[in-house]
Amino acid sequence: MNMCNQWPVLSVATGLAAGLLAGCGSQTSDTGSTGSSLVMGMSDDVLATDPASGYDPGSWLLFDNVFQSLLSFPDGATEPAPEAAKECAFSDATTKIYKCTLQDGLKFSNGDILTSEDVKFSFDRILKIDDASGPAVMFPMLDTVQTPDAKTVVFKLKYADATFPSKIASGAGSIVDHQQYADNGLRRDGQAVGSGPYKLDSFGKDQAVFSVNDSYQGTAKVKNSGITLKFFHGDQTALKKALLNHQVDIAYRGLAADDIADISDDTSTGRGVNVVEGTSAEVQHLVFNMDDPVAGKLGVRRAIAYLLDREALVDKVYEDTATPLYSIVPAGVTGHNTAFFDLYGARPSKAKAAAALRAEGIAGKVELTLWSTPSRYGPATDQEFRAIARQLNASGLFDATVKSVAYDRYEKDIAKGKYGVYVKGWVPDYPDPDNFTTPFFGKGNVLSNHYTNRTITGRLIPKTAAQSDYSSTDIAYGRIQDIVAEDLPVIPIWQAKQYAIVRDGVYGLEYCLDASTVFRFWEISKD
Secondary structure, three states, X not given: OOOXXXXXXXXXXXXXXXXXXXXXXXXXXXXXOOOOOEEEEEOOOOOOOOOOOOOOHHHHHHHHHHOOOOEEOOOOOOOOEEOOEEEEEEOOOOOOEEEEEEOOOOEOOOOOEOOHHHHHHHHHHHHHHOOOOOHHHHOXXXXXXXXXXXXXXXXXXXXXXXXXXXXXXXXXXXXXXXXXXXXXXXXXXXXXXXXXXXXXXXXXXXXXXXXXOOOOOEOOEOOOOEEEEEEOOOOHHHXXXXXXXXXXXXXXXXXXXXXXXXXXXXXXXXXXXXXXXXXXXXXXXXXXXXXXXXXXXXXXXXXXXXXXXXXHHHHHOOOOOEEEOOOOOXXXXXXXXXXXXXXXXXXXXXXXXXXXXXXOOOOOOEEEEEEEOXXXXXXXXXXXXXXXXXXXXXXXXXXXXXXXXXXXXXXXXHHOOOOOEEEEEEOOOOOOHHHHOHHHHOOOOOOOOOOOOHHHHHHHHHHHHOOOOHHHOHHHHHHHHHHHHHHOOEEEEEEEOEEEEEEOOEEOHHHOOOOOOOOOHHHOEEO
16 A cells, blocks of 8 residues: 555564464453544545444444454554454464363353354354355355354364455454344344444434444453444545544545645644645556456556556645555565566666567557446546546557546446446555455456466465465465566556544544454543
């Protein structure tokens, strides 16, 4: 989210699924905080308060703070540790049976006791509702959830999946109160009942209000007395203005790159704001429709790979708020390599691009349309794609243009195969190499670009899923990255950095910005 610009890499533990014990993260409850309340603004909307529906960054921010999962990601970690569970482990060598034992004294914010029945209900409900905008897609491997007693949960999987612990540690693993949610329909009243560190007091179009959950039993130590989350609905200018006018304490997800750079470069003390930078595993790819008469030609894709100047893009378009990405698995995630850097280099090569086109039998300029959608991936996306088109055209080998459309039309047209080259961004569900490979290159992948490689789908992905010790999967993940670099169904462009802009006297944001994508309200404090 590296090779030429050094990226701050998270330490990665091995043996992800071998066993998770309470000693990995001490179970504490410290919700009687007397700290100040805070106001945070972000440009993202929260699209759902029901974990069976939400599958977007804003909704998962809510889930991570209002609900508990059996496991969670500690600060700066990419391996999950116990949260609502006292311990979890695969109980067989095939990684097909996963057993968890719950902590003592778990309660929902309304006082209801949390038992294994609620855990089973939550997972069964997600799969039964199977909402198109929900996380059911993350659990195709889940066969049954059994509850031998009130403290024990046994997950039986249809096939081996060593990443299952990471999946249930994400927002998709949120545990709901079976007495407060229907098993066959979504909750649409804007309310939520969870057992996490915070309660959702109110939820509306422009703000959500959270208070501390005094019933919480878990690893989080709350350092404030509540959070008010204000939604700016994509209005970056209004978010910046609210921060500088003391209307919000924190601005997160939504300030433009030039605003962040402006604040970072401002040495004056009058504004009273500071930039906090963190790591991220968010990535963006250039995607090729393999059935397209132009983009479907390997020589065309290779020529683009030789001409793409990532350094110039992150410098001029994103003002170094991102770093060049040279593989499909981002830096800081287990198994990352530099496959695209190794094959195509970091600097543009017109000679190599021309040779790739000649090998394809192409003599004249290649006419190409790059498709963008700022409504999903941000207003800088159009600017970025125009810069890529200029890079291609400057070689004299391409006649590239850019077209930008609204996201609803964009996704429909991709599904119909109307675009040859288009953009896709990805915020991971969990910080694991599986989440950067299987969704893109496995069966029924999310790219809709008609790419299939039998070695990846038939051998390498199943091999990684069956390995409980992730130190043994590096070779397989490395091979997947190498094959993708050779076949070029996508070209990785950049890996994002995470930023929050805070007013003086606000602390703890460095513990909210890491590759796990978990924004931890409880870490934030204010003088």
